[in-house]
Amino acid sequence: xxxxxxxxxxxxxxxxxxxxxxxxxxxxxxxxxxxxxxxxxxxxxxxxxxxxxxxxxxxxxxxxxxxxxxxxxxxxxxxxxxxxxxxxxxxxxxxxxxxxxxxxxxxxxxxxxxxxxxxxxxxxxxxxxxxxxxxxxxxxxxxxxxxxxxxxxxxxxxxxxxxxxxxxxxxxxxxxxxxxxxxxxxxxxxxxxxxxxxxxxxxxxxxxxxxxxxxxxxxxxxxxxxxxxxxxxxxxxxxxxxxxxxxxxxxxxxxxxxx
Ligand SMILES: [Zn+2]
Numbered sequence: 221x222x223x224x225x226x227x228x229x230x231x232x233x234x235x236x237x238x239x240x241x242x243x244x245x246x247x248x249x250x251x252x253x254x255x256x257x258x259x260x261x262x263x264x265x266x267x268x269x270x271x272x273x274x275x276x277x278x279x280x281x282x283x284x285x286x287x288x289x290x291x292x293x294x295x296x297x298x299x300x301x302x303x304x305x306x307x308x309x310x311x312x313x314x315x316x317x318x319x320x321x322x323x324x325x326x327x328x329x330x331x332x333x334x335x336x337x338x339x340x341x342x343x344x345x346x347x348x349x350x351x352x353x354x355x356x357x358x359x360x361x362x363x364x365x366x367x368x369x370x371x372x373x374x375x376x377x378x379x380x381x382x383x384x385x386x387x388x389x390x391x392x393x394x395x396x397x398x399x400x401x402x403x404x405x406x407x408x409x410x411x412x413x414x415x416x417x418x419x420x421x422x423x424x425x426x427x428x429x430x431x432x433x434x435x436x437x438x439x440x441x442x443x444x445x446x447x448x449x450x451x452x453x454x455x456x457x458x459x460x461x462x463x464x465x466x467x468x469x470x471x472x473x474x475x476x477x478x479x
Pocket of ligand 1: 281282349351404429430
């Protein structure tokens, strides 16, 4: 990342000193604009706001984390996820120990050990936890340990495990489902087990709760999360209409290539 820890609020300082605000610092300070060059301490609040707006992080639920080399940034626990400030983000080392806490008395996200699963087992660059209603509902419609869907264009937006190979349109995409517990941290072992059993997955659904999704970068985690949520939602709608998301279609009678 190109910004030092202390540079994050410099845009505002420069504005006060010079009486002017350059375009870069204006963009950097704009909470609504996400830039590829944003520091993780800026990205986490912005992405959490996005998650809140999508219904993935309401009621202080959900959260996210970004890794930059050996530095791991994590959101605080139990706060309004759409109002996180850059200075409220925790900095952890590569084993998940906190090395820099916010000045404000805040608790590290309850998801920390679960986020660490994605970093240690899959070398992820970012992980998010969503409390989306679609992830929750899909876990009730698919009994047993697997969510399955096939022949959907959006599954091509998801990579097979840590490889660079995306799922094909006609592959069967499977997301393991783990059973929920009373305390988030107690999900750590069963999430790890699910990841071992399903090496091609980049998500683990928690029944009656939500989903954990990761990617090689924050952009990959974000776009894969969008694809997974799309697939959860369409699977729910398909089941409501009596269609089977995990059944390969027969001849549906549309136009194909000429003979
Ligand atoms: Zn949760």
